[in-house]
Amino acid sequence: MSRLYIYYICFMSTENAIVMSGIRPTGYLHLGNYFGAMRNYVKLQEKYTCFFMVADLHALTTHPDTKELKSNVYRVIAENIACGIDPEKAALYCQSHVHETAELYLYLNMLAYLGELEKTTTFKDKARLQPDNINAGLLTYPVLQAADIILHRATWVPVGKDQEQHLEMSRNFVKRFNHRYGNVFPEPMAYNFGDELVKVPSLDGTGKMSKSENQLATIYLADDDELIRKKVMKAKTDGGPTEINMPKPDYIENIFQLMKLVSEQSTIDQFEKAYQECTIRYGDMKKQLAEDMVTFISPIRQKAIAIQQDERYMQTIMEQGAEKACASAQKTMELVREAMGLVY
Ligand code: TYM
Numbered sequence: 001m002s003r004l005y006i007y008y009i010c011f012m013s014t015e016n017a018i019v020m021s022g023i024r025p026t027g028y029l030h031l032g033n034y035f036g037a038m039r040n041y042v043k044l045q046e047k048y049t050c051f052f053m054v055a056d057l058h059a060l061t062t063h064p065d066t067k068e069l070k071s072n073v074y075r076v077i078a079e080n081i082a083c084g085i086d087p088e089k090a091a092l093y094c095q096s097h098v099h100e101t102a103e104l105y106l107y108l109n110m111l112a113y114l115g116e117l118e119k120t121t122t123f124k125d126k127a128r129l130q131p132d133n134i135n136a137g138l139l140t141y142p143v144l145q146a147a148d149i150i151l152h153r154a155t156w157v158p159v160g161k162d163q164e165q166h167l168e169m170s171r172n173f174v175k176r177f178n179h180r181y182g183n184v185f186p187e188p189m190a191y192n193f194g195d196e197l198v199k200v201p202s203l204d205g206t207g208k209m210s211k212s213e214n215q216l217a218t219i220y221l222a223d224d225d226e227l228i229r230k231k232v233m234k235a236k237t238d239g240g241p242t243e244i245n246m247p248k249p250d251y252i253e254n255i256f257q258l259m260k261l262v263s264e265q266s267t268i269d270q271f272e273k274a275y276q277e278c279t280i281r282y283g284d285m286k287k288q289l290a291e292d293m294v295t296f297i298s299p300i301r302q303k304a305i306a307i308q309q310d311e312r313y314m315q316t317i318m319e320q321g322a323e324k325a326c327a328s329a330q331k332t333m334e335l336v337r338e339a340m341g342l343v344y
Contacts, residue, residue, distance in 0.1 A: 036160025205251025
């Protein structure tokens with residue numbers, strides 16, 4: 001049995017599952033990042049080998065000005081730790097510190113087709129938002145993401161619903177690589193504890209919470225208590241249901257969904273019953289939601305602020321994380337070069 005095949009079988013089994021995910025440092029982290037991704041990171045780190053990184057290279061595709069990059073990278077590292085990532089358990093690192101990523105990205109680019117890249121939803125959205133900067137990095141964004149993941153031969157990728165297509169593309173690149181050069185990589189899957197990938201809606205009933213768009217309708221982990229209250233109280237509602245058991249309009253359904261993330265089951269049941277019986281008062285519901293969000297976010301915010309004050313600590317964390325990530329990446333790249341016949 002070849003060395004490559006043994007590696008392949010080994011990394012396909014659940015017990016040895018390797019977990020990888022990343023977050024771009026393009027703004028403040030929000031409830032969507034937490035419930036779509038970081039909540040899963042925290043659980044997975046207890047059992048599996050985990051690689052979590054700050055995707056600073058991906059950030060350059062939309063944010064070429066690097067003046068604030070360093071402080072954004074540090075803040076994302078601090079917020080990850082404040083949310084429960086233990087850097088002793090998981091490798092917490094910065095994408096640009098792992099140079100092997102660039103090499104694998106290059107090889108994968110030869111296996112990615114222009115047609116499929118142009119059809120990617122995130123490419124089309126971003127091209128629309130920045131018509132003067134439709135750069136090649138934006139087009140090959142999913143290739144770089146695939147390189148991040150398979151560099152560690154990861155199989156589980158905890159992400160929110162918006163990343164589903166990128167994961168499907170990663171699997172396609174893996175299939176093509178394995179077919180052409182031999183079975184080096186397992187196929188990565190988007191992962192969530194629970195049935196479905198999560199999409200945390202924005203407070204205004206349009207779209208999802210986001211780092212750089214829709215800021216007044218997004219609750220950030222760095223928002224102070226008053227700002228959280230103000231944003232939640234502004235959420236769109238109406239005069240209330242007019243018939244028993246009426247279906248909920250989208251914007252009301254969103255408020256219930258947000259409540260499910262941060263409130264007690266008994267609180268949700270109480271407002272659900274009031275809705276069905278047409279006695280609901282949205283003002284009371286929003287006040288309750290705001291207080292539950294404050295209770296959830298305020299300890300994370302305070303912890304993140306304290307961590308950010310210790311720049312030396314964060315540097316040490318990133319160095320340790322990069323060491324673990326580079327060791328894993330170097331092993332993979334040896335296999336890749338061997339499989340591709342690039343060893344002379
Ligand atoms: P990014 O930085 O946009 O988002 C980080 C993570 O947060 C999730 N997320 C959400 N989940 C639910 N509801 C929302 N409203 C919401 N908004 C964001 C995202 O799904 C993601 O899991 N391309 C990635 C970064 C990346 C990456 C990787 C991810 C680079 N390399 C390798 C996984 C593996 C991105 O832009 O995430």
